[in-house]
Amino acid sequence: MFSLIPASESGIFFKNAIVERPQDFQIELAYLYNGGGVGISDFNQDGLQDIYFTSNQSGDKLYLNLGDFKFKDVSSSALINIYGGWKNGIAISDVNGDGLDDIYVCRGGSFENTADNENLLFINQGNLTFIESAAKYNINDPGISISAVFFDLENDGDLDLYVTNRPNTFDNSFLSLAKGKEENNRFNSDQLYRNEGGQKFINITAIAGLQPNFAYGLNVIAGDINDDGYQDLYVCNDFAENDYVYINQKNGTFKHFEKNIVNHISFSSMGADIGDIDNDGREDIFISEMRPEDYRRSKTSMPAMNPAVFDSLRMYGIAFQFMHNTLLYNQGKGYYSEIAHMCNLDKTEWSWAPLIVDFNNDGLKDLFVATGHKRDVMDRDVDALIQDFKRSKTQFNSIGDLLSKLPTIKTTNYIFQNKGNFTFSKVIKIGVWIKSVFPMVLLQLIWTMMVIWILW
Secondary structure (H helix, E strand, C coil), X not given: CEEEECHHHHCCCCCCCCCCCXXXXXXXXXXXXXXXXXXXXXXXXXXXXXXXXXCCCCCCEEEEEEECXXXXXXXXXXXXXXXXXXXXXXXXXXXXXXXXXXXXXXXXXXXXXXXXXCCXXXXXXXXXCEEECCCCCCCCCCCEEEEEEEECCCCCCCCEEEEEEECCCCCCCHHHXXXXXXXXXXXXXXXXXXXXXXXXXXXXXXXXXXXXXXXXXXXXXXECCCCCCCCEEEEEEECCCCCEEEEECCCCCEEECHHHXXXXXXXXXXXXXXXXXXXXXXXXXXXXXXXXXXXXXXXXXXXXXXXHHHHCCHHHCCCEEECCCEXXXXXXXXXXXXXXXXXXXXXXXXXXXXXXECCCCCCCCEEEEEECECCCCCCHHHHHHHXXXXXXXXXXXCHHHHHCXXXXXXXXXXXXXXXXXXXXXXXXXXXXXXXXXXXXXXXXEEECCEEEEEEC
16 A cells, blocks of 8 residues: 655655736747656755756756655755746766766747757756756757656666657647658757767767757656667657657667557557566566546546547558557567557556556556646537637636636546456546645555555
């Protein structure tokens, strides 16, 4: 089971409070409530894991682990909470090879203020202070960045960097995606940076074979997808564009492989994790989507179905996609079978980051899925209202009038216990998301009478 550790005990009072403005509902509504990122690492090398939170509209927070689930806010003294911009995902790595973990923060809300879109790199000084150095290392990416991952592209020991950048608008038709790829604008597309010995990074997106790309990449993970000893990339793309599967060619380049490894993938991919679910020595991939468990909500939030559009996916070079979670089971040599329904893992509400972890130390990896969204912007009636608002066909006296029409989604997080033989059992639901802002709660996992994992 899980026992909750309230903020009054842990000392973690972080809140990602969102100030809702009229212009956000005309431009940024689709991602207004996506949230920020969390990074966990031992930044001061005392043997305890510390926590870094990004804030969309306020200063970031760094909490020092004091032991016994007690934390101290050291954000101000660490010099990390003085930067503006809309902060999204986070990646942690020892960028300069000094043995200390550094922090990379993705920024980007719109192109209104490009200076505040440049990503941040906090270099660890070893005394719980950091120096912002993204420009120095040439990874101050100016796009609307959502997520990033450090990984070893060439097996040379240097960790390289992949950054997902989304378009500035949410016109995600097949034609707009095709046009975006043709324009090949670096502000709207994912970027790859090669680490040059810990001194600086070089943008190698074009020569690495990653263009054209034009999508709403919410998450990117690295892992050996085709079992050849080199790290590949899986990019979770929201909306119409399919996920990207980049297979490492062992020479500093990649090839697109998403239409070859499996017959279909998730439509609105939100997050992914990689792990061996059956202990066969091969890594499997779980991708979270947005399919509700509740039948009524599954229908009220379902977009219009158009068989002709679905059949035309291949014509536009897009893989077949379905509106549910996918579990890609590794058959070996880069081929996968999609088995989410078989494992009872196909629907977990509006989902975000999944974690494939052995929670109960039985030798089998279980699954955690974080869920939630402040406003149900996928409700079809609400969507029609929003579209009228954008076209100024519907007038409201205040932003509060519009907000009153947007229902709140009350969902819970999921844990599935791996029973073996491709059987997963939903053993617990945790953490109802009810309020717009709330104190951070530590979830202390107690299973078979042992404390074995901490979730945030």
